[in-house]
Amino acid sequence: MKIGILGASGQVGTALKENLTANGYTPLLGSRKATADYQTNAAVAKDADLLILTVPGQTVLDLAKQLKADLKGKILVDVTNAITSDFSGPKTFAGKSQTQLLQETLPDTAVVKGFNQTGSANMIKPEGSVQFFAGDDQAAVKQVTDLAKQMGFAPQALSLQDSPLLDSLGFLWIKAAIQLNKQPNLKFYLK
Numbered sequence: 001m002k003i004g005i006l007g008a009s010g011q012v013g014t015a016l017k018e019n020l021t022a023n024g025y026t027p028l029l030g031s032r033k034a035t036a037d038y039q040t041n042a043a044v045a046k047d048a049d050l051l052i053l054t055v056p057g058q059t060v061l062d063l064a065k066q067l068k069a070d071l072k073g074k075i076l077v078d079v080t081n082a083i084t085s086d087f088s089g090p091k092t093f094a095g096k097s098q099t100q101l102l103q104e105t106l107p108d109t110a111v112v113k114g115f116n117q118t119g120s121a122n123m124i125k126p127e128g129s130v131q132f133f134a135g136d137d138q139a140a141v142k143q144v145t146d147l148a149k150q151m152g153f154a155p156q157a158l159s160l161q162d163s164p165l166l167d168s169l170g171f172l173w174i175k176a177a178i179q180l181n182k183q184p185n186l187k188f189y190l191k
Contacts, residue, residue, distance in 0.1 A: 003147075004028040004048025006041045006063070007055035012079055015120035016052055019151050027052075045070035050077070050143065052115070057082045057091075060098055064105045072108040075140045077133075079115040081170040092164065099134070099163040110140030113163040114148065114155075116170040119177055119184045126152035129187035132166050134158040154190065 003020060005013045008029035020027045029037065030044030045051060045067040055063055057080045064071070082091040082098040093101050103111040112135035115123065122129060131153040135141040138157075145155035158165070169188075177186035 001050055001143075002028060002048045004030060004044035004051045006030045006044060006051055006053050006067075008044075009038055010054055010056075011120045012115075012123065013052075013054040015123035016054065016079075016115065018124050019126075023150055042067060042070065045074075048074070050075040050147070052077045052079060054079045056080075057098065061101060061105060064102055068106060068109075071106055075110045075112060075137075075143060076102070076106065077115060077144055078102055078111060078113050081116050081167060081174070083171060083174075091167075097163040097167050099167075100160060103136070103160060110137035111135060111160070112137075112141055112144045113160070113166050114144060116166060117173050118187060119173065121184055122187050127187065128152065128154050128189070130154045130156060130190045132156045132158055132162075132169065134160050134163040134166055136160040156190070 003025055005017055005027050007013050008017055009031045017027050028044045028048050030041035031038035034040050053076055060080050078099045099113040112133055114131060114133035131148055133141055133144050133155055136159060141157045145157050148155040177183050
């Protein structure tokens with residue numbers, strides 16, 4: 001399985017690359033522009049089977065529209081957190097999550113929400129922390145949760161209709177770890 005990271009040059013993409021590399025993968029790395037270290041996001045979308053979306057939240061839907069043909073029949077893991085401009089909470093779109101809109105935009109792609117409920121340092125060393133994944137294609141969700149387990153997470157599967165809860169949990173992590181406690185290594189566990 002070829003794994004690609006869209007937006008790999010950012011902090012989250014870099015952390016996921018480090019974890020995947022430590023677990024024996026050689027992820028394809030995408031960015032807006034090709035450089036010595038990165039291909040374009042479009043090139044990675046063409047070549048990878050499973051793609052991890054780590055671009056800024058405001059660019060997600062536009063990028064999905066641009067890459068729609070290349071994402072057909074593939075798995076796309078949405079790591080992004082859509083947050084309101086005043087940073088008061090998760091952003092919704094007519095009552096839907098951005099991930100639900102992403103799935104509507106990409107009907108021939110298996111969209112899975114996940115890896116958004118923790119910080120980049122924890123993505124490198126998850127240490128058995130819980131990570132929820134939401135999607136309607138159960139085979140895709142299983143493939144992503146199996147990968148997450150290999151990466152060191154304790155994955156839990158949900159349906160796509162639960163993706164707004166994952167946005168809220170992502171925002172809770174940001175609020176607790178960054179704004180209140182200033183502890184970017186905060187992790188969630190289930191016992």
